Amino acid sequence: MSDQFEGISVFLAVAEARNFRVAAERLGVTRSAVSQALQRLEDRLGVTLVQRTTRSVRLTEAGELFQSLVKEPANRVTEAIEAVREVRARPSGLLRIAVSSIAERVISGPLLAGFMAKYPELRLDITITDGEFDIVEAGFDAGIRLGEVIEQDMVAVSVSSAQRQCAVASPDYIARRGAPQHPRDLVDHVCIGWRPRPDTAPYRWEFTENGRDFDVAVDPDMTTNDMGMMLRMASSGAGITFGMVETFAPHIARGELVPLLETYCPPFDGFYIYYPRRHRQPQKLRVLVDHLSSRG
DSSP: OOOTTTTHHHHHHHHHHSOHHHHHHHHTSOHHHHHHHHHHHHHHHTSOOEEEOSSOEEEOHHHHHHHHHHHHHHHHHHHHHHHHHHHHSOSOEEEEEEEOGGGGGGGOHHHHHHHHHHOTTEEEEEEEOOOOOOTTTTTOSEEEEEGGGSOTTEEEEEOSOOBOEEEEEOHHHHHHHOOOSSGGGGGGSOEEEEOSSTTSOOOOEEEEETTEEEEEOOOOSEEESOHHHHHHHHHTTSOEEEEEHHHHHHHHHTTSOEEEOGGGOOOBOOEEEEEEOOSSOOHHHHHHHHHHHTTO
């Protein structure tokens, strides 16, 4: 007797990724295995679900309908299987987390090492990214970002104390150019800015004065998507840069950088781990949330 469910998970992986190679990587199988499983499913149903070309993969009308009908039931079956396994098993499997580059200190080496030692059956796949995307569609279990940029339909749990941003420059730069006394003075200084991608505008530097938030659209002489590069340039006296105080703290302590405009940089809500609302969260995700939030 044939298995009526055979190939459905493969089809859903292909439908979400729109790419056979990516689907195969997520499933941990070969591309040929994905192609063969999908072909068997199509043969059994008597319809073509996926239109394949050398450059793209798209769903047919039948494929779109099939995906809409089986996606949620398949998710519920997966949750049911995981729930039953959890009755007798320790947390296991792969956890994929998308982490903002400015939140790297939240998931420090000792913190993650302690988590892995506590749950040796779990594997972590952490991607540092500042891109804006649907973590569920991209195949992540959760993300870590500042609370103010998390979608409202997500569950968000605090994993850090309040944070603060500030501008910094090296003592050498300040000796040569002076220190800005007000954020508006930044337009007369050499600035080192940040942007997530080449096709986006540089990040606007945010400040508060008399309870009113405002930002300054500095015109950076240099922009980059790498905080390490910003730190190296600022420490070398190239200009003023802006970011999280936690990131700058070691360099400030060593005298390599000097904080600027602190009066205009009050604290704000910190970082959160966020994930989609589900009827029942996987055990592997629950233990990670508990581990991070207990040290927030």
